[in-house]
Amino acid sequence: MNARKAKAVQKIAGPRLRGELDPATPSVDQIDDEDRLLDLALDDVDLHDLVAEHLELSGCRLTRCDLGGSELEKPVLVDLVLDHCDLANARWSDASATRVQITSSRLTGFAGPGLNLQHTAVRDSVLDFSSFRFAKFVKAEFTDCRLQSADFVSADLSGTVWRGCDLSGAEFSQVKATGAVFVDCSWEGTRGIASLGGATIANSSPIDALAVTLAMASALGITLGDPDDFAAEAQ
DSSP: OOOOOOOOOOOOOOOOOOOSOOOOOOOOOGGGTOOEESSEEEEEEEEETEESSOOOOOOOOOSSSOOOOOOSSSEEEEEEEEEEEEEOEEEEEEEEEEEEEEESOOOTBOTTTEEEEEEEEEEEEETTTTBTOOOOOEEEEEEEETTTTTTTTTTTTTTTEEESSSSSTTTTTTOTTTOOEESSOOTOBBBHHHHOOEEEEESHHHHHHHHHHHHHHHHHTTOOOGGGGGGOOOO
16 A cells, blocks of 8 residues: 655744844833834733834744733734733734744734734644734644634635644634645634635544534535434335
């Protein structure tokens, strides 16, 4: 028997950081519109409820920082690492993100309308009730993330890979998904799954595979029945 050849999966370029970053502890009051934070290491910094337009974060590493409730309009994120950060209920509109890595972070209720992600990896993070309407994902990968009831309406997901993610109750209506890959994800209660035409879904768990089948059948108006309910009567 011939072994199945593994399909090539896109490579995600990681953030390019300097060997040594300058430590910084800016406060919310010290950051203004169009400021540029370059080549900095921010550890345990409280930026809760930060409001700014056209803020640039480039070549920075943020560790255990609180950005919850922040409102950033058209931020530019380049070569950025977010580790164990809190972005719960933040709203980053029309953000541009290139070579960004997010690990073990909380993004519950995060809103990124019009977000443009390029070479971005999100791992081991919680994104329940997050919203990415009209966002575009170019070479983005989500691994072991929880995205229960996340909203991807009208997003372009064609350049994404999802591994071991919980997509229960997520909304995928009107998305573009040609070329997207979903590996061992959970699909219970997922909505708009019919819009994932052109994507590849691979589940090793029969339960998750059944959840995909049920969601797809529901989206197409197909009722799945039991053959015993339709047995022919004996003559």
